[in-house]
Amino acid sequence: MLRGFRHPLNSSRLKPGETQLQVQNVHLSFGGVAALTGVTLEVKQSEIFAIIGPNGAGKTSLLNSISGLYKPQSGHIIFHDGRGSHELIGMKPHKIARLGIARSFQNIELFRHMTVLDNLLAGCHVHMKSNLLSAMIYWGPAQREQIAFREFVEDIIDLLEIESIRNKKVGTLAYGLQKRVELGRALAMKPAILLLDEPMAGMNSEEKEDMARFILDVNEEHGVTIVLIEHDMGVVMDISDRVAVLNFGQKIAEGTPDEIRKNPLVVQAYLGEEQAVFPFAAGAAGGRHA
Numbered sequence: 001m002l003r004g005f006r007h008p009l010n011s012s013r014l015k016p017g018e019t020q021l022q023v024q025n026v027h028l029s030f031g032g033v034a035a036l037t038g039v040t041l042e043v044k045q046s047e048i049f050a051i052i053g054p055n056g057a058g059k060t061s062l063l064n065s066i067s068g069l070y071k072p073q074s075g076h077i078i079f080h081d082g083r084g085s086h087e088l089i090g091m092k093p094h095k096i097a098r099l100g101i102a103r104s105f106q107n108i109e110l111f112r113h114m115t116v117l118d119n120l121l122a123g124c125h126v127h128m129k130s131n132l133l134s135a136m137i138y139w140g141p142a143q144r145e146q147i148a149f150r151e152f153v154e155d156i157i158d159l160l161e162i163e164s165i166r167n168k169k170v171g172t173l174a175y176g177l178q179k180r181v182e183l184g185r186a187l188a189m190k191p192a193i194l195l196l197d198e199p200m201a202g203m204n205s206e207e208k209e210d211m212a213r214f215i216l217d218v219n220e221e222h223g224v225t226i227v228l229i230e231h232d233m234g235v236v237m238d239i240s241d242r243v244a245v246l247n248f249g250q251k252i253a254e255g256t257p258d259e260i261r262k263n264p265l266v267v268q269a270y271l272g273e274e275q276a277v278f279p280f281a282a283g284a285a286g287g288r289h290a
Contacts, residue, residue: 008190009156009218009222009224010191010222010223010224012100012193012225013081013083014045014080015045016044017044017046018044018045018080019042019043020043020044020079020080020081020225021042021043021077021080021193021225022042022043022077022078023039023041023066023076023077024075024076024078025039025040026039026062026089027075028058028061028065028070034248034249035061036061036249037249037250039062039246039249040251041244041254043193043227044225045223045225047225047241047242048216048219048225048226048239048240049226049227049228049242049243050227050236050240051227051229051243052230052236052243052244053247054270056248057247057248057269058246060197061249063227063229066096066195067093067097067101067195068088068092068095071090079193081100097189100190100192101191101193102123102187102190102193102194103186104179104183104186104197105182105197110178110182110185112170115166115168115170116157116166116167116168116184117157119170119181119184119185120153120184120188121188122185122188123185123186123187123188124149124153124188124189156184156187159187159217159218160214162184176204176207176210179199179203179207179211182199183199183214187218191224192225193224193226193227194224194225194226196228197229199230200230200235201231208232208235212238215228236257237257237261240257241256242254242255242256243256243257245260245265245269247269
């Protein structure tokens with residue numbers, strides 16, 4: 001296993017470059033207000049796919065639709081895992097999580113009175129097969145399963161460099177460390193696709209560099225596909241393979257970071273008028289495009 005992992009971090013059976021997630025003509029509205037209008041995109045195994053756009057563009061609504069929190073009125077969201085194809089619209093969030101789609105949130109959603117270790121172990125529960133009685137007895141298959149998940153969580157702690165805070169209550173930690181723990185809990189779900197909703201919001205430049213490095217490690221060393229919403233355009237342009245741009249619920253552009261940076265429709269969406277060059281430069285996070 002890579003990076004000392006005793007158990008696979010990536011649950012996908014696809015090869016890099018194979019189609020993993022298809023969003024097809026998705027429409028989502030709330031009380032007549034359109035949040036997504038005909039959004040179509042395709043994410044491939046082992047890439048970092050960023051979704052950007054001004055506030056209110058529909059980015060989080062799209063992630064909520066993929067993870068089952070919202071149910072679009074029409075369209076298809078299809079997940080391929082190497083075992084089969086799964087229509088996600090209408091599927092319960094916990095079943096989507098079991099397929100291998102994990103996510104973090106804009107606002108930290110952790111158990112603040114539990115330790116870092118316990119929060120990470122909570123992320124494993126979606127894959128546990130033993131029932132409550134066998135887990136309480138802690139014998140046989142249940143014991144082996146508990147040991148395996150504990151080893152897996154220890155590997156995540158090592159990957160994210162949070163050994164020193166493993167036994168601290170999450171509510172006592174600095175904001176940047178809480179965001180790192182939330183990433184760890186999502187990784188504990190053994191994701192094939194990791195949905196990250198503004199993982200660097202509110203961080204200082206040093207914390208952003210650390211988070212960008214962890215995201216790249218998860219992607220490059222373990223092959224986990226990343227779908228990323230992020231407002232720091234320096235980070236987006238540095239670490240993403242492809243970028244989709246939403247504006248008022250519609251996709252207005254898709255391409256490589258260089259293509260997006262030069263796209264006049266994207267510039268217009270951000271600045272309100274066309275410019276010759278995308279206003280956000282790369283190089284902020286020291287990523288693959290720096």
